[in-house]
Amino acid sequence: MALASESTQLSTSSTLSLFTKVINFPMSSTSPPTFVCDFADDELPSEDWPEMEFRSPEDKDQAWYGVEPWDMCDSLVVSFNEFPCAYDEVYSPEDFKNSDELKEFEERFRPTSVQMQDSQCPTVNEGTKVCATCPSVTGEVKFYDAIVVAVERTEHGRDEEGSEVCGCNFKVFWNQGPCANLVTSAKVGDICLKREDGRMHPKVVSFFKEARRQLHGGSSQGEETEWQKMLKRVNAAVQNYNISSSVPDNLG
Numbered sequence: 059m060a061l062a063s064e065s066t067q068l069s070t071s072s073t074l075s076l077f078t079k080v081i082n083f084p085m086s087s088t089s090p091p092t093f094v095c096d097f098a099d100d101e102l103p104s105e106d107w108p109e110m111e112f113r114s115p116e117d118k119d120q121a122w123y124g125v126e127p128w129d130m131c132d133s134l135v136v137s138f139n140e141f142p143c144a145y146d147e148v149y150s151p152e153d154f155k156n157s158d159e160l161k162e163f164e165e166r167f168r169p170t171s172v173q174m175q176d177s178q179c180p181t182v183n184e185g186t187k188v189c190a191t192c193p194s195v196t197g198e199v200k201f202y203d204a205i206v207v208a209v210e211r212t213e214h215g216r217d218e219e220g221s222e223v224c225g226c227n228f229k230v231f232w233n234q235g236p237c238a239n240l241v242t243s244a245k246v247g248d249i250c251l252k253r254e255d256g257r258m259h260p261k262v263v264s265f266f267k268e269a270r271r272q273l274h275g276g277s278s279q280g281e282e283t284e285w286q287k288m289l290k291r292v293n294a295a296v297q298n299y300n301i302s303s304s305v306p307d308n309l310g
């Protein structure tokens with residue numbers, strides 16, 4: 059599914075600029091003279107786009123990574139933050155055979171989880187879903203989804219600067235990753251909290267819109283389209299034709 063396309067060798071910023079136009083207002087205008095706007099998705103100014111994280115595919119480590127999604131023609135390019143563009147992954151709307159595959163891929167994107175703060179400890183309880191670093195034999199810091207199953211609370215202290223310090227022990231059950239189905243201990247520094255903000259990056263939204271359109275032959279959601287009904291009739295006709303044409307060969 060992930061293609062190492064040559065075109066991904068372009069740097070994200072230089073490619074993004076292809077899709078970005080600078081508008082110059084006439085000098086007589088009282089408005090600010092220049093601003094940059096992206097015509098591909100003009101619902102949100104770029105600074106309001108939520109940062110995204112992406113769960114890497116089954117054939118990789120399946121960990122969550124901060125990413126910058128951008129579009130290249132109809133394809134969605136996923137650039138991994140802090141990784142060179144050689145690691146970019148390119149997905150085409152045609153990569154998905156059915157709605158389940160598409161949904162599975164869609165669930166790999168979400169707004170970036172944020173590092174838990176010591177003062178947020180009281181909000182983290184049994185049942186809180188988190189994204190946390192999994193104890194790793196290789197020492198690599200990778201993030202996977204887990205759920206808090208118990209909290210061993212201790213009284214919070216203060217550091218030299220007077221900031222609150224949480225030393226509590228969070229027992230987490232791992233949904234994913236090398237510790238999947240195990241319970242291990244985590245500290246505040248190991249835990250990121252999921253964002254309430256469910257907004258998706260507009261590039262991701264428009265990619266899924268297009269992929270769904272292609273999958274359903276132009277319909278917006280699930281419903282069988284006229285085209286699909288027609289296809290069924292065509293398929294049935296072809297089958298009938300095959301049956302009726304499978305007459306003995308020795309007729310002539």
Ligand SMILES: [Zn+2]
Nearest residue numbers: 179224225226
């Ligand atoms: Zn605590």
